[in-house]
Amino acid sequence: MSKSTLEKVSTLVRIQLGVRNVNGADRFMEDLGAESVDLVNIIAAAETAFDVTFDEDHLPGVRTVNDLCRLIDQAG
Amino acid sequence: MENLLSVLLERAQKSPEDEAFTFHNEAPCSYGALGLGIRNTAGYLSERGMTRAARVLVVIPNSREFFFAFYGIQLAGGIAVPVFPGSGKERVLKLAHLCGADYILFSKNASAKNTNLRCENFVSDRPCLPLYVEEMISSRHSFPERASEDTAFIQFTSGSVAEPKGVCLTHGALMVNIKQMIRGMAITEHDRFVSWLPVYHDMGLILMTMVPFYLGLPLTLLPTGLNYIRSWLETVQQKRATFTAAPDFAYRFCNAYTREPGRHDLSSLRAALNAAEPVRRSTVEKFEKNFGLKNIMLPAYGLAEATVGVSCARPGAPLKTDAHGFSAVGKPFAGITVRIRKSLSLSDGHMAGVGEICIKSPALTVGYLDNPEATAALFTDDGYIATGDLGYVDESGDLFIVGREKNVIIQAGFNIAACEVEELIDQLPFVRRSAAVGIDRGGNEGEQLFIAAEVRLSGADDADEELTIQIVQVFHRQFGFRPGRVCLVKPGVIPMTYNGKIRYRELAAMLSNGPSA
Numbered sequence: 046m047s048k049s050t051l052e053k054v055s056t057l058v059r060i061q062l063g064v065r066n067v068n069g070a071d072r073f074m075e076d077l078g079a080e081s082v083d084l085v086n087i088i089a090a091a092e093t094a095f096d097v098t099f100d101e102d103h104l105p106g107v108r109t110v111n112d113l114c115r116l117i118d119q120a121g
Numbered sequence: 122m123e124n125l126l127s128v129l130l131e132r133a134q135k136s137p138e139d140e141a142f143t144f145h146n147e148a149p150c151s152y153g154a155l156g157l158g159i160r161n162t163a164g165y166l167s168e169r170g171m172t173r174a175a176r177v178l179v180v181i182p183n184s185r186e187f188f189f190a191f192y193g194i195q196l197a198g199g200i201a202v203p204v205f206p207g208s209g210k211e212r213v214l215k216l217a218h219l220c221g222a223d224y225i226l227f228s229k230n231a232s233a234k235n236t237n238l239r240c241e242n243f244v245s246d247r248p249c250l251p252l253y254v255e256e257m258i259s260s261r262h263s264f265p266e267r268a269s270e271d272t273a274f275i276q277f278t279s280g281s282v283a284e285p286k287g288v289c290l291t292h293g294a295l296m297v298n299i300k301q302m303i304r305g306m307a308i309t310e311h312d313r314f315v316s317w318l319p320v321y322h323d324m325g326l327i328l329m330t331m332v333p334f335y336l337g338l339p340l341t342l343l344p345t346g347l348n349y350i351r352s353w354l355e356t357v358q359q360k361r362a363t364f365t366a367a368p369d370f371a372y373r374f375c376n377a378y379t380r381e382p383g384r385h386d387l388s389s390l391r392a393a394l395n396a397a398e399p400v401r402r403s404t405v406e407k408f409e410k411n412f413g414l415k416n417i418m419l420p421a422y423g424l425a426e427a428t429v430g431v432s433c434a435r436p437g438a439p440l441k442t443d444a445h446g447f448s449a450v451g452k453p454f455a456g457i458t459v460r461i462r463k464s465l466s467l468s469d470g471h472m473a474g475v476g477e478i479c480i481k482s483p484a485l486t487v488g489y490l491d492n493p494e495a496t497a498a499l500f501t502d503d504g505y506i507a508t509g510d511l512g513y514v515d516e517s518g519d520l521f522i523v524g525r526e527k528n529v530i531i532q533a534g535f536n537i538a539a540c541e542v543e544e545l546i547d548q549l550p551f552v553r554r555s556a557a558v559g560i561d562r563g564g565n566e567g568e569q570l571f572i573a574a575e576v577r578l579s580g581a582d583d584a585d586e587e588l589t590i591q592i593v594q595v596f597h598r599q600f601g602f603r604p605g606r607v608c609l610v611k612p613g614v615i616p617m618t619y620n621g622k623i624r625y626r627e628l629a630a631m632l633s634n635g636p637s638a
Contacts, residue, residue: 056582056586059586059590060586060589060590060593060607061593061603061606062593062603063589063590063591063592063593063594063596063597063603064590065590080533080602080603081350081374081378081533082370082532082533082566082602082603082605083603085374085377085564085565085566086566086569086603086605086606089562089564089565089566090606101376101377104377104378105377105378105379105380
């Protein structure tokens, strides 16, 4: 996926979760310590930052940072 | 005199093999085992010389050990003070200090995720003595009598001014509210309960564990937090649960995150209580459509100062919403009267009939712990409590919650006072001033805590990002959850009155409409 998408998403995730190290393969919950609400906030922030709206049907599949990047690139 | 603890101990004696509750993926805990755990805790504390009405903090997550501690303290004549196990060490110590706790109880088997909250890390912070529940063994058999007016436990609630307030709930009030809820929610011996709510708080404790304990109903408890929605739905199906409860956001998450809703058979459900947050019609309609259910969602209202439950919609009735989209939360339970009083914060042009909801009930708190001013402010002259919630009652007698007067933010079921947030963030050396507001953009996440922090912006993205990360970390470490958003602003941006008070409504408007963080 696009490198700049990953960079932007990583920044967004760092700010939302208060973590300094974010990699594409990281799972939001297991690796980055996100709770359900944090994930929803990250997704909402991504929709605003990239000016897209995600199809709710795709949300259950978002488990890693890369998953979110892919969703953004597909929606954009 | 009937109280829940006596009911539990009697059942432990007469039907020790009966299952009291089951935690997900564990062997069931029988009433016999529960009774033994409770007696061991009570005996151990008594033998250590714990005095009557001593306050004892309980910092234990969802687990059988929580119940051993919670009821064991009460059996020994003490007052249990459950604390959210995700809290930071400073917060726990603050609460211990506020209630003058002699002991803090932890559990080895169910130690909190936060390693700061292990028993051994508290040893240096006297005079509150940290203890592990598992190490409490005792053969003591006699304990003081309990009176219905004795305080059973203290529920700390986010204060609207300054520090958290300890809501004192008596054995008698608990029994009244348990019966009020059973009647109002039409709960019978055929009901089967499933819950993932925190057992140490409010709805999760009183409705979802005390009610099934009182009636001896099957009860399955799941890990808290809604990270694995599927296991909630699967457990409802597996156990053929009839009754569950959650705030609206949890049902919204089910709607958004369930891959194949049709795969779940939730037909056993007769009631899905929906409380602690505004109930959205769209949530209810989508949930019922997705899972093929009809008229099972039960909007309800309550607060700690009334023990927990105040009203709920009639089970089996369709959802009722008014012209503004607010959902009815039913008629007050038996013995409860509701009065709407004019609110100073509402302008005359506001919705007709809306005011502050005041409640009278035999299940009201006896007051806030060691806080006569706050207690006096809570009660009206004729014994009603002022809830700080805004609403009205329609011609049919149904209650509608429209807003909140108290400056408390509710994010995903967590209540937090703006001033508690600001007190913490203001301590950061780079923060000139902070302000906290709740903002609901209508999305799945619902109302979120927005923190505005005045800092000297460097203009360099990395430096500003670092400040945001620090704020999020400090907040998370103290309160155990993360703010919805942190907005760094230049000094002087947070709107203030001439006499130095934050103008929250203006700030909320600014942050809702402003550029993305």
